[in-house]
Amino acid sequence: MAIPRTRPSAYPAVLSYGFRPFFLLGSLQAGAAILFWLPLFYGKLEASSFFSPVDWHIHELLFGYLAAVVTGFLLTAIPNWTGRLPVQGPPLLALALLWCAGRFVVFFSAETGWLLGAVIDCAFLLAVVAAVATEIIAGRNWRNLKVLLPVTVLLAANMTFHAEAHCQGVSDIGRRLGLGAAVVLIMIIGGRIIPSFTRNWLARERPGRLPVPFGRFDVGAITLSAAGLMAWAFLPDSAGTGAMLILGAILNTIRLARWAGDRALRDPLVLILHVAFAFVPIGLLIAGLAVFVPEKVPAVAGIHAFGVGAVACMTLAVMTRATLGHTGRELRASIGTCVIFVAIALAALFRIGAAFSPAQAMLLHISAALWVASFIGYAGLFGGMLIRPRLQVRQPRTAV
Numbered sequence: 001m002a003i004p005r006t007r008p009s010a011y012p013a014v015l016s017y018g019f020r021p022f023f024l025l026g027s028l029q030a031g032a033a034i035l036f037w038l039p040l041f042y043g044k045l046e047a048s049s050f051f052s053p054v055d056w057h058i059h060e061l062l063f064g065y066l067a068a069v070v071t072g073f074l075l076t077a078i079p080n081w082t083g084r085l086p087v088q089g090p091p092l093l094a095l096a097l098l099w100c101a102g103r104f105v106v107f108f109s110a111e112t113g114w115l116l117g118a119v120i121d122c123a124f125l126l127a128v129v130a131a132v133a134t135e136i137i138a139g140r141n142w143r144n145l146k147v148l149l150p151v152t153v154l155l156a157a158n159m160t161f162h163a164e165a166h167c168q169g170v171s172d173i174g175r176r177l178g179l180g181a182a183v184v185l186i187m188i189i190g191g192r193i194i195p196s197f198t199r200n201w202l203a204r205e206r207p208g209r210l211p212v213p214f215g216r217f218d219v220g221a222i223t224l225s226a227a228g229l230m231a232w233a234f235l236p237d238s239a240g241t242g243a244m245l246i247l248g249a250i251l252n253t254i255r256l257a258r259w260a261g262d263r264a265l266r267d268p269l270v271l272i273l274h275v276a277f278a279f280v281p282i283g284l285l286i287a288g289l290a291v292f293v294p295e296k297v298p299a300v301a302g303i304h305a306f307g308v309g310a311v312a313c314m315t316l317a318v319m320t321r322a323t324l325g326h327t328g329r330e331l332r333a334s335i336g337t338c339v340i341f342v343a344i345a346l347a348a349l350f351r352i353g354a355a356f357s358p359a360q361a362m363l364l365h366i367s368a369a370l371w372v373a374s375f376i377g378y379a380g381l382f383g384g385m386l387i388r389p390r391l392q393v394r395q396p397r398t399a400v
Helices: 021-039 053-082 090-107 112-137 142-168 175-203 217-232 237-258 268-292 297-326 335-358 361-387
Strands: none
Touching: 021 053, 021 090, 021 297, 053 112, 053 142, 053 175, 053 297, 112 142, 142 175, 142 217, 175 217, 175 268, 175 297, 175 335, 217 237, 217 268, 237 268, 237 335, 268 297, 268 335, 297 335, 297 361, 335 361
């Protein structure tokens, strides 16, 4: 029996579910961060932050934008896993305000002090871990406790990032550890939702070959890839690290091929999930090759295959689908939605190209413009849905 999911009369619609405030805030912050980033990078603008411009850029996309989207996704998915009411109202508002406070103190950490900035910023992910653990344990949904591991690693990476930036003047392990945690989350969650959503669409629209469900092969591929990414965080130049990353690329390519994405090309909402996941093996391959032939394959190309490719494409795909579904809209991509999907995929390709051709600054500028268009476009297309109540489906009258 369905249970009530919200108390619509008690709170504004934007505080009724976790995806609403965090998808909106995350998309606006992602667009604004890149608008600030290029002037910061070229010295045209200064931030009152202890972070260098590059560190601020990396930090805000990993621990600002990504943390917001992961929080919105988990707080929306957990009620379906546990059957409990979602985190909503004042607790959800407190989480959103804590996230906003983190963005403020990081940008002005030179004024507030690095320690206060680190404490407030890291407190957000700590609160998210506590909220997720509380809900999963209260719902006795033990099998989903595993999602806490990459989120906890993301928290540890943020703490490491702050400590490194303060003690060394630049982040090193923290940035790779955070990005690795994000990729592991995509491998775990994407490995479940991509074949599931693809199967649903194919069963309805194109009966025939269906995706292979999540199984032992997926567990093995994720385990080896996660080990490679952990080694990449701490031993990025090791031959063993490079070998694990390349093997992980092969295994995740096989995973993707098993999900029948070639049969779902007509549905942009399904197709973008496959495109986004494709950047996982691409990033693993580039990062692995960079260990063996760094003079030909720059490590930064792998970082941006992960960040702009896998993370940005997947989060935008999930935000779009979740917003449509949870606000009562039809799961169908509009022309505007298709445009932002194409824009973010091209942004990833141009950014990888810019890493291989750093002298071609125009590639970087095109990538940045496409990124901003994608996320500001999402906010423009879906912002109204996020702040207004869910559409009510009119039930047909029955004869009395």
